[in-house]
Structure formats: C-alpha cells, structure tokens
Amino acid sequence: MRNCVIFLAMTSLMSIVACTPSPESAALQNSTAAQSEIPLQPASDETFAAVDADRLMAAENEPGQWMSTGRTYSEQHYSPLDSINRSNVSDLGLVWYADFNIPRGQESTPLMIDGVIYVTTAWSNVRAFDAQTGASLWEFDAGVPGEWGVRACCDVVNRGAAAWQGKIYVGAIDGHLIAIDAATGEQVWKTDTLVSRDISYSITGAPRIVKGKVIIGNAGAEYGVRGYVSAYDAETGELAWRFYTVPGNPALGFESDIMEQAAATWNGEWWTLGGGGTVWDSMAYDPDLDLLYIGTGNGSPWNQGIRSPGGGDNLFLSSIVALDPDDGSYVWHYQTTPGETWDYTATQPIMVADLKLDGVERKVVMQAPKNGFFYVLDAATGEFISGEPYAAVNWATGIDPQTGRPIENPEARYDQTGRAYAVQPSSSGAHNWHPMAYHPGTGLVYLSASDNALVYAFDRNFDPNPLASNLGIDLAAGAAELGPNATADLPNGNALLAWNPVTQAPGWRFDNSSRAGVLATGGDLVFKGNDSGLSAYDAWSGEHLWDSIDVHTGVVAAPITYSLNGEQFVAVVAGSRSGNYYAPDYSRLLVFKPGGNEQLPQAISFTAPELNPPPREGSAEQIAQGQSLYEQNCFICHAEPGTGGYRSRIGLFPDLHYSAALDSSALFNAVVLDGVRSANGMVSFAEVLDEDAAEAIRVFLIDGANTQLGK
Ligand code: CA
Numbered sequence: 001m002r003n004c005v006i007f008l009a010m011t012s013l014m015s016i017v018a019c020t021p022s023p024e025s026a027a028l029q030n031s032t033a034a035q036s037e038i039p040l041q042p043a044s045d046e047t048f049a050a051v052d053a054d055r056l057m058a059a060e061n062e063p064g065q066w067m068s069t070g071r072t073y074s075e076q077h078y079s080p081l082d083s084i085n086r087s088n089v090s091d092l093g094l095v096w097y098a099d100f101n102i103p104r105g106q107e108s109t110p111l112m113i114d115g116v117i118y119v120t121t122a123w124s125n126v127r128a129f130d131a132q133t134g135a136s137l138w139e140f141d142a143g144v145p146g147e148w149g150v151r152a153c154c155d156v157v158n159r160g161a162a163a164w165q166g167k168i169y170v171g172a173i174d175g176h177l178i179a180i181d182a183a184t185g186e187q188v189w190k191t192d193t194l195v196s197r198d199i200s201y202s203i204t205g206a207p208r209i210v211k212g213k214v215i216i217g218n219a220g221a222e223y224g225v226r227g228y229v230s231a232y233d234a235e236t237g238e239l240a241w242r243f244y245t246v247p248g249n250p251a252l253g254f255e256s257d258i259m260e261q262a263a264a265t266w267n268g269e270w271w272t273l274g275g276g277g278t279v280w281d282s283m284a285y286d287p288d289l290d291l292l293y294i295g296t297g298n299g300s301p302w303n304q305g306i307r308s309p310g311g312g313d314n315l316f317l318s319s320i321v322a323l324d325p326d327d328g329s330y331v332w333h334y335q336t337t338p339g340e341t342w343d344y345t346a347t348q349p350i351m352v353a354d355l356k357l358d359g360v361e362r363k364v365v366m367q368a369p370k371n372g373f374f375y376v377l378d379a380a381t382g383e384f385i386s387g388e389p390y391a392a393v394n395w396a397t398g399i400d401p402q403t404g405r406p407i408e409n410p411e412a413r414y415d416q417t418g419r420a421y422a423v424q425p426s427s428s429g430a431h432n433w434h435p436m437a438y439h440p441g442t443g444l445v446y447l448s449a450s451d452n453a454l455v456y457a458f459d460r461n462f463d464p465n466p467l468a469s470n471l472g473i474d475l476a477a478g479a480a481e482l483g484p485n486a487t488a489d490l491p492n493g494n495a496l497l498a499w500n501p502v503t504q505a506p507g508w509r510f511d512n513s514s515r516a517g518v519l520a521t522g523g524d525l526v527f528k529g530n531d532s533g534l535s536a537y538d539a540w541s542g543e544h545l546w547d548s549i550d551v552h553t554g555v556v557a558a559p560i561t562y563s564l565n566g567e568q569f570v571a572v573v574a575g576s577r578s579g580n581y582y583a584p585d586y587s588r589l590l591v592f593k594p595g596g597n598e599q600l601p602q603a604i605s606f607t608a609p610e611l612n613p614p615p616r617e618g619s620a621e622q623i624a625q626g627q628s629l630y631e632q633n634c635f636i637c638h639a640e641p642g643t644g645g646y647r648s649r650i651g652l653f654p655d656l657h658y659s660a661a662l663d664s665s666a667l668f669n670a671v672v673l674d675g676v677r678s679a680n681g682m683v684s685f686a687e688v689l690d691e692d693a694a695e696a697i698r699v700f701l702i703d704g705a706n707t708q709l710g711k
Pocket of ligand 1: 221298343345
C-alpha cells in the first residue's frame with residue numbers, strides 16, 4: 001500500500017500525485033503491474049521533495065524514484081526498474097519534452113521525486129516539471145552575472161541539484177549555494193561558498209546531502225585557486241565545516257594537522273597559485289561506514305615544475321579522500337597521480353559497491369579518473385586493491401601492487417626532463433565528468449572511455465594571469481619541438497566501455513560512441529547519449545538495441561529512469577553545443593516511454609558564416625606574439641582556431657577565424673578590451689592585455705584564417 005496525496009499545483013490547473021511507498025510496498029514497485037493512486041491526505045507543500053535521511057538511506061527500496069544525483073548514496077547510476085527491457089526497448093518513444101532556451105552546454109542529471117522532475121540547466125538555473133505530463137511547475141533563475149562566465153574553464157554548465165525536506169539545492173556557477181522551496185521555486189536561502197571573489201572559483205557539480213548537511217565543492221584549478229569542500233546546514237545555510245584539499249601558505253598557519261602533513265609533500269611557494277585540487281564534481285557516501293568520499297582535481301598550475309619545483313606528491317591533488325561527514329575531518333586518502341602534472345583530476349565519478357574479490361565480499365570504492373587507470377579501493381581503509389588501464393596510457397606502465405603507486409614513464413615528465421612529450425591520455429582524460437553506471441547483475445561498470453593524447457611542453461614564459469588559464473604548458477613550443485603531427489599515430493576515439501572491476505578487464509566495448517553520461521537498469525539495458533539523441537544497449541553483450549529520434553543536438557548528460565502509475569520513463573537532458581557554434585539551440589529535457597510518439601519541431605535551417613577574413617597584416621614577429629598571447633588568454637575557451645578545437649568544447653564558443661570583429665582594430669578592441677559582450681561571459685581583458693597585445697592577437701587570427709582559406 002502506498003501513501004499517496006493529490007494536490008493542486010500552485011501555478012497551474014494540473015494536479016500532481018505524490019506517493020511515498022511504505023517499506024513493504026517498495027519491493028513491489030519493481031513489478032510492472034499498474035498501481036492505483038489514492039488520495040489520502042490534503043494538499044501540503046511539504047510533499048514536494050519530501051526527502052529525508054531515512055528515504056535517502058533506503059533509496060534502494062524506492063526503485064521508481066531518483067532522489068539524488070547518482071540515485072542512491074553509492075552513486076551507481078543504476079535503477080532496478082525493468083518494465084523497459086531488452087525485449088521492448090525498441091518501442092521507446094518521446095512522450096514529452098521541455099525547451100530550456102539556454103544555448104550553452106547542458107550536463108545535468110535530473111532528479112525525480114514523487115512525480116516531480118527537478119533539473120538544473122546551464123547558468124545554474126533550475127526547472128521543475130510534472131514528471132507525467134511535462135507541465136512546467138516553476139523556474140528558478142540563479143541570477144548569475146554573465147561576466148562570471150569567463151571564470152568557468154569549461155562553460156557555465158551545471159550537473160545537477162540535491163533535494164532535502166522540501167527544498168532543492170543548487171550550486172551556482174558564481175559560487176553561491178542556493179536553497180529553493182521545492183513547492184514554489186522561491187529562494188529560501190543563499191550563501192557564498194567562496195573564500196575569495198577576486199580569483200576564479202566557480203561551481204559546476206551537484207551538491208550532496210548527508211545527515212542534514214549540504215556538501216559542495218568548487219572548480220577553478222585552471223585559474224589558480226585552492227581547492228576545498230564545504231558543508232552547510234540544509235535548513236539554515238550556516239557553514240558547518242570546510243576541508244581544504246591542499247595546504248595554504250604555512251606562514252599563515254595550517255587549518256589542521258593533516259594540512260601540515262600534506263604541506264610536507266609540497267615544495268616552493270605553491271600557495272601563490274592556490275595549488276589546485278578542486279572538488280568540482282564527484283562525491284559518494286557510505287551510510288554503513290559513515291564515510292563521505294570526495295574526488296580532488298589537478299594541480300594549479302598543471303606543470304609541477306612550476307607549482308612545486310623539486311617534485312613531491314603534492315597531497316591531496318588527484319586523490320579520493322574519505323572524510324567524516326559530521327565534521328569534515330580526514331579519514332583516509334588514495335592518490336591516483338602523485339605529483340600530478342598533466343591535469344589528471346580524480347574528480348571523475350566515484351561509486352561504492354560490494355564486489356566478490358578472491359571469494360570474499362568487499363565493500364569497495366571505484367573510479368576511472370582522467371589518468372586512464374580503473375581503480376578498486378577498500379571503502380573502509382582506502383587500501384589499493386587493483387588498478388589497470390581502461391584506455392590508452394603512456395604516462396605510466398602500471399601500478400605497483402605493493403605500494404599502489406604508478407610506475408611512471410620518465411619521458412612523460414616534461415616538467416622534469418624539459419622536453420616535450422606526447423602524453424596519453426590528454427588533459428581531457430580517458431574519462432571525464434560523465435557519470436558511469438554499475439549493474440550489480442552483470443557485474444560491469446559502464447563508462448564513456450576515450451583514447452587521446454596531448455603534447456605537453458614546459459612553458460618557459462609562464463606568467464600567471466587571473467583571467468585566463470594558468471597551465472604552465474606551451475602548446476606552440478610542443479608543436480615546434482615534436483612537429484605538428486606528434487599525436488597523429490596515437491590511438492584516438494571514444495567508446496562506450498563495459499569494464500569488469502573484479503577481473504580489471506573489458507567486458508565489451510562499443511566504438512565510435514561520443515562522450516556522455518550512462519544509466520544502467522534492471523531491464524538489462526545501458527542508456528547513453530550520442531551526437532543526435534539517446535541510445536540503448538544490451539547490458540550483457542553491448543548489442544545496440546535502440547536509438548531515439550534525432551533531437552537536433554548532442555546528449556552528453558546522464559539519463560535517469562523512474563516509474564509513475566505503473567509506467568517506466570527514461571529522461572535525459574539534451575544540449576551539447578557540439579559541432580557548430582552557429583547552429584540553433586535545442587537544449588531541452590526529453591522524456592521517453594514505451595509507445596511514446598511525441599514529435600519535436602522541425603530543425604531550423606541555418607547558414608554557418610563564411611570564412612571571410614580581411615587581408616593579412618602585421619609582421620611575422622607580431623603574429624608570433626599574437627599566437628603566444630592567444631594561447632595564454634583565449635585558447636581555454638575558443639580552442640585551436642580553424643579546427644573547432646581539440647577538446648570537448650568543440651563548438652561551444654565561436655571559432656575566432658570567423659569573427660567579424662577581425663575586420664578592424666576598433667571592433668576587436670570593443671570586444672577584447674571594452675568587454676561589450678560581457679553578458680555572455682566574454683569580459684574585458686584590459687587588465688591583462690593592452691592595445692598592442694590585442695592587435696597582435698587580431699593579426700595572428702587574420703593570418704591563420706587566410707591560411708585556412710588556402711591563401
Ligand atoms: Ca582541470
């Protein structure tokens with residue numbers, strides 16, 4: 001028997017059914033039989049996002065719900081629902097959709113709680129929808145100033161919300177943590193999580209809620225920040241605790257003994273550029289062990305030779321750290337990449353699972369971080385159990401089973417050799433933020449895995465710049481040293497990979513499959529986005545079983561599944577901005593169910609601008625100077641001009657070879673120095689570039705655009 005209420009929504013005439021299964025009925029929810037909805041109680045705002053500790057701890061018993069970003073605290077992105085399965089997935093069709101009208105990257109995993117979908121969008125806005133009909137319930141605008149966009153390395157994305165006792169929580173790109181009334185969409189409280197607003201912190205990850213505290217980290221290690229994670233009282237927004245992931249300036253005193261110990265693994269004046277180690281995405285929690293797991297990011301700057309001359313492990317960069325969720329105190333850590341120097345974050349999705357290893361059940365933590373090794377660790381102690389490469393790796397030849405430390409390839413340490421090297425994986429990682437999924441039946445972990453490479457070379461002219469990237473690598477010098485084709489013969493491509501964490505070997509792989517988040521279900525299906533919609537695969541064999549209709553944009557976010565009134569739905573956010581910056585925006589929430597036959601509006605035809613640069617001008621020296629300035633200031637967003645860029649941000653920002661502002665210094669300076677496009681995130685760079693510098697960048701782009709035209 002389920003406890004159900006029906007009440008009128010505040011903003012429209014539609015009604016919502018909200019049901020809280022009792023424990024004995026929860027097990028039945030997995031059946032495909034239709035369930036009746038019975039009005040039992042009067043309307044109450046409390047019914048929205050009525051998530052508490054009991055429900056989150058027992059989320060496994062409510063298979064129809066998706067109450068936290070990974071569905072359960074173990075963050076397995078697995079749902080036991082099985083009424084959509086291998087035999088009928090081909091009947092899956094669109095049942096409703098909702099446009100976002102925000103032409104930026106959409107990376108959010110939705111929540112579905114008691115009949116309501118809560119989903120974040122780019123710019124950290126939040127939407128609520130009736131999960132059955134798609135009717136919009138409310139919209140929340142986080143009010144982020146457009147100028148803050150320049151402080152986000154990789155677009156103004158947001159990966160999801162958290163829910164707790166009638167409230168929805170979002171971490172905004174400008175560093176605020178915001179609590180919203182789940183019934184009305186009104187702001188309840190807002191707090192500034194940033195220790196400084198003068199440097200480029202941002203938030204893109206989903207908050208997690210453990211025992212009444214909202215846990216949130218931040219991003220910014222490309223810009224020169226010090227990473228930390230904070231916990232706030234979910235009711236009041238008051239700061240409960242904060243754990244820094246790297247030590248600060250010793251002269252100011254350490255926050256804790258563990259920071260003093262960490263400082264012994266650093267050299268030089270690392271704190272001047274923050275050190276990095278931002279907790280920009282993944283976390284998991286284990287209620288039995290009462291441990292919170294956080295993943296930490298890369299060093300700031302990337303180049304360890306600049307960041308910590310003479311080396312050192314640089315704790316706690318690129319680590320999984322287990323914390324006591326009550327006070328944020330340190331329990332254990334495992335560092336995936338000691339002395340990180342390649343942007344090898346360990347912020348990639350973390351999950352907790354029970355595995356049978358050598359005949360013994362063990363609770364483990366699993367992660368496939370950027371560095372290309374799949375890790376299985378003991379969840380209680382952090383002990384290294386196993387780690388094998390799941391993609392092309394050449395920075396290390398393996399992991400020492402005794403110490404759990406990587407066996408490095410010395411040539412990959414460009415920061416120590418002073419020589420450029422084509423390193424696999426690249427900074428975009430063998431796996432990135434895209435959620436992975438674990439199916440306890442198949443015993444496989446499903447993830448978007450990539451083979452890629454980047455030439456790393458020591459930036460001899462490194463000059464810290466608060467507005468742009470502080471990487472400490474010089475791409476042009478790398479190309480000059482190794483030639484432009486240094487990575488051409490190395491493996492390159494993306495696959496949907498099914499990985500066996502027990503044997504540390506591939507189960508199956510589906511090649512040529514764009515990077516996206518993954519969902520696994522009890523129907524023995526794996527769902528993943530692609531360049532034009534959503535696809536389903538057989539969880540056992542990898543057989544490609546279903547493609548959605550063309551949704552006119554890419555899907556990179558992770559799908560979810562839920563059940564209402566006995567029907568199973570699959571929901572996913574679309575909007576990758578991949579391909580062409582000038583293409584129309586189709587960012588939207590898409591919901592599918594068997595027999596769904598809703599259609600999307602026709603794609604809007606558009607004409608990409610023609611490459612039409614003005615004639616070359618400027619001296620060879622000026623063009624070379626412009627290239628260097630471009631790489632320091634523009635590259636992180638606009639990528640390699642003329643190619644659309646080598647990173648995941650292809651198409652996200654305009655390719656400047658096509659910019660009409662190249663036509664005159666006045667037009668170019670209006671954008672670059674006067675900041676006329678600040679509202680889009682393209683702020684004035686007058687603090688770091690003068691008119692001569694802007695002109696050098698302009699003539700460099702004109703030169704390149706003419707070369708691209710074959711002139
Ligand atoms: Ca990074």
